[in-house]
Amino acid sequence: MTQSPQRMPAEDPSVQPEDGFRLNMLQERFEADKQYQATADEMLEFYRQMLLIRRFEEKAGQLYGLGLIGGFCHLYIGQEAVAIGLQSALDSERDSVITGYRDHGHMLAYGIDPNVIMAELTGRQAGISKGKGGSMHMFSTEHKFYGGHGIVGAQVALGGGLALAHQYTGDGGLCLAYFGDGAANQGQVYETFNMAALWKLPIVFVVENNQYAMGTAVKRSSAETEFYRRGAAFRIPGMDVNGMDVLEVRQAAEIAFAHVRNGNGPVLMECNTYRYRGHSMSDPAKYRTREEVQDYREHKDPIEGLKRHLIEAGTTEDDLKGIDREIRSRIAEAADFAETSPEPDDAELYTDVLVGTY
Amino acid sequence: MPIELKMPALSPTMEEGTLARWLKQEGDEIAPGDVLAEIETDKATMEFEAIDEGVLSKIVIAEGSENVKVGTVIALLDGEDAESPAAMAIPDGARDRPKGPAAVAGERQDAGSVDPDDAVTPAASAASRRDPAIPADTPMKNTTVREALRDAMAEEMRRDERVFIMGEEVAQYQGAYKVTQGLLDEFGPKRVIDTPITEYGFAGVGTGAAMGGLRPIVEFMTFNFAMQAIDHIVNSAAKTNYMSGGQMRCPVVFRGPNGAASRVAAQHSQNFAPWYASVPGLIVIAPYDAADAKGLLKAAIRCEDPVVFLENELVYGRNFEVPDLDDHVLPIGKARVVREGADVTIISYSIGVGFALEAAEMLAQEGIDSEVIDLRTLRPLDKGAVLDSLKKTNRLVIAEEGWPTCSIASEVVTICMEEGFDHLDAPVLRVCNEDVPLPYAANLEKLALIDADRIADAVRRVCYRKA
Numbered sequence A: 001m002t003q004s005p006q007r008m009p010a011e012d013p014s015v016q017p018e019d020g021f022r023l024n025m026l027q028e029r030f031e032a033d034k035q036y037q038a039t040a041d042e043m044l045e046f047y048r049q050m051l052l053i054r055r056f057e058e059k060a061g062q063l064y065g066l067g068l069i070g071g072f073c074h075l076y077i078g079q080e081a082v083a084i085g086l087q088s089a090l091d092s093e094r095d096s097v098i099t100g101y102r103d104h105g106h107m108l109a110y111g112i113d114p115n116v117i118m119a120e121l122t123g124r125q126a127g128i129s130k131g132k133g134g135s136m137h138m139f140s141t142e143h144k145f146y147g148g149h150g151i152v153g154a155q156v157a158l159g160g161g162l163a164l165a166h167q168y169t170g171d172g173g174l175c176l177a178y179f180g181d182g183a184a185n186q187g188q189v190y191e192t193f194n195m196a197a198l199w200k201l202p203i204v205f206v207v208e209n210n211q212y213a214m215g216t217a218v219k220r221s222s223a224e225t226e227f228y229r230r231g232a233a234f235r236i237p238g239m240d241v242n243g244m245d246v247l248e249v250r251q252a253a254e255i256a257f258a259h260v261r262n263g264n265g266p267v268l269m270e271c272n273t274y275r276y277r278g279h280s281m282s283d284p285a286k287y288r289t290r291e292e293v294q295d296y297r298e299h300k301d302p303i304e305g306l307k308r309h310l311i312e313a314g315t316t317e318d319d320l321k322g323i324d325r326e327i328r329s330r331i332a333e334a335a336d337f338a339e340t341s342p343e344p345d346d347a348e349l350y351t352d353v354l355v356g357t358y
Numbered sequence B: 001m002p003i004e005l006k007m008p009a010l011s012p013t014m015e016e017g018t019l020a021r022w023l024k025q026e027g028d029e030i031a032p033g034d035v036l037a038e039i040e041t042d043k044a045t046m047e048f049e050a051i052d053e054g055v056l057s058k059i060v061i062a063e064g065s066e067n068v069k070v071g072t073v074i075a076l077l078d079g080e081d082a083e084s085p086a087a088m089a090i091p092d093g094a095r096d097r098p099k100g101p102a103a104v105a106g107e108r109q110d111a112g113s114v115d116p117d118d119a120v121t122p123a124a125s126a127a128s129r130r131d132p133a134i135p136a137d138t139p140m141k142n143t144t145v146r147e148a149l150r151d152a153m154a155e156e157m158r159r160d161e162r163v164f165i166m167g168e169e170v171a172q173y174q175g176a177y178k179v180t181q182g183l184l185d186e187f188g189p190k191r192v193i194d195t196p197i198t199e200y201g202f203a204g205v206g207t208g209a210a211m212g213g214l215r216p217i218v219e220f221m222t223f224n225f226a227m228q229a230i231d232h233i234v235n236s237a238a239k240t241n242y243m244s245g246g247q248m249r250c251p252v253v254f255r256g257p258n259g260a261a262s263r264v265a266a267q268h269s270q271n272f273a274p275w276y277a278s279v280p281g282l283i284v285i286a287p288y289d290a291a292d293a294k295g296l297l298k299a300a301i302r303c304e305d306p307v308v309f310l311e312n313e314l315v316y317g318r319n320f321e322v323p324d325l326d327d328h329v330l331p332i333g334k335a336r337v338v339r340e341g342a343d344v345t346i347i348s349y350s351i352g353v354g355f356a357l358e359a360a361e362m363l364a365q366e367g368i369d370s371e372v373i374d375l376r377t378l379r380p381l382d383k384g385a386v387l388d389s390l391k392k393t394n395r396l397v398i399a400e401e402g403w404p405t406c407s408i409a410s411e412v413v414t415i416c417m418e419e420g421f422d423h424l425d426a427p428v429l430r431v432c433n434e435d436v437p438l439p440y441a442a443n444l445e446k447l448a449l450i451d452a453d454r455i456a457d458a459v460r461r462v463c464y465r466k467a
């Protein structure tokens, strides 16, 4: 008598494979309660930070329009809840972050001075990279923020290396590596998934699925559009998160970070979000309808969403207007600084090429 | 005060555009995100969105206007609590000088400051960058290049916990070419890491680990396979220090065999030295003998900059004398005169040095006294050593096991033309491989590669001698 081969349906929660891996093992915990219970102060802080990013980016768009920012400039408007929800849950002493070229929001989420970020965008000496990196290449090793990378997908493998360094030194930190839905189709992403899972590296891979890679909608480029499932082949648990809700993102971060910190290896988190602006400043965005954009702005906006929570919790419209005024003037100051700071010295051309002298 | 809406630059190249259409009229209430106008740029038609809230009080530029320069005021918006967007109009110097950057720069210096113990002889004067003198009574040890490389890694791993090696077959198999023999036994799997066959991925992981403060040695089974990883070597490792204004360190070593092996045909036989040597931000080293291999690999591992360390499979098994010192470290960026001579200079590196020495012996029989220089480091290239020797001999040949076009040889020719022209008694000649993919057939392979005879021929020509 032949025995029929036993197949194990990966999604059946009653079946536990030997190592306990199920694609949805963290998702189930998350689904049980998706809302992070933020204190009133935390909520206000999230609001403030998301608004800072929004106003900063609007201003960057204006400065680009005035010719003060050159080259490529990718705005983060619409995606603010992702960086704030995740990075607010980090242990800033130990954890590292790496992302692609859409990096202004991730820098601001650290509380890095908007002046030096804006001055980098305008290519000035006072910029955080002395004006030599620009919008796409910004770093703050002081905060363990490792960039700011212009090659789509490169930051995923580099993030794997940062995670290896955490594991090697035993510093207890984890790496948060962000990439786009377009970057998710790069081969090195899967090379890194494999090594990260094989070596149980402390890393959270975050797909910021903003539905488009330049002009290409997710459906036109990806055979599997549920990006959180893409780690299944490497036994990496996936999480499917509404990236337009900062409390949901924060809750997901708590679950993912705890899993990784306990030595269980990587997590793949998909944050579903939307960029309101074009891919970069020179994108006419004709590949989507105005209605689609308006729908997100009016019904799913992360800042408006949190505002509703705040009002329910007793914050007044006036309080929020006050915050907005404060942030606008902070951003206006950053723009002034970035416009009036001197350009780098000519001699700066030759500095920082090599560290040593040979 | 009304907000001035200016003609935006909507692409990196746009200088002017056409204001195709106004979608809002004077007096309209404007909310952030409303499309105000359509503007035709040099590339496309773009929508011009409002950022501030307010009332469109005046349209300054009528629709249909062409060649509107970027920055021209096109409309006015009466806003609620408008901040001044007119900062540009304030003359230089009328504002306070920016505060803070000096302090920021200071912090950065600290973040990147180098433990003096770790610094590899970074001295300003050429003299102090000479090879350290070897004490007269130092015993010499006959060592293969393969062992010398392994010893260098082992010594550095003992010295610095942060040093580790990763690559295909480096651990359990003891190295595809047995260069990492014994390392797993001594240092264990945490520091001697077998990777999957995933060059792009592990080059990125190694580079990221260096950014994260470790000192990785990334072994490529051969540099032919590093083509998949060249993006991380060039874009991630070489450039981040510059692009971060000096914040990001990337002290990684990429090493492995490079150049033609034997009868493995075109995809497995290629010298990538000129590729990497063209990239600012990289250090490129290609030693020939065992003593240099050891001393320079130790220097490379201690180096704060990313290093591409090019070995040669055909040289791995050759024996050389290596000084039996506790810590044999050589300076990066210095060539070495391996044979002194008066009549002609032969410049080479890696396996080419062996051919050059062979040619020099042949030529000595004919009364031509050749000086042979091993460049050892290809970036930064030791121009001084090339020019000093040229000044002495007035004739120069470069021997390179690699293609001639855009090569290290063409670089050396340029140096001689630009800075040594007055010392030349004959044109500089280069001896390189034939300009073809390397063939498999034994006879064709031999025809394609450089050898001592070809170098000797070139030397005779620059000396105006007949064979």
Ligand SMILES: Cc1ncc(C[n+]2csc(CCOP(=O)(O)OP(=O)(O)O)c2C)c(N)n1
Pocket (backbone or CB within 6 Å): A102, A150, A151, A152, A153, A179, A180, A181, A182, A183, A184, A208, A210, A212, A213, A214, A279
């Ligand atoms: C290797 C590589 N290929 C192509 C590009 C050009 N490029 C820049 S951004 C981009 C789209 C990426 O989209 P996605 O990953 O979804 O990120 P998003 O811009 O939406 O944040 C492309 C194709 C690049 N920078 N690097």
Ligand SMILES: [Mg+2]
Pocket (backbone or CB within 6 Å): A180, A181, A182, A208, A209, A210, A211, A212, A213, A214
């Ligand atoms: Mg995208």
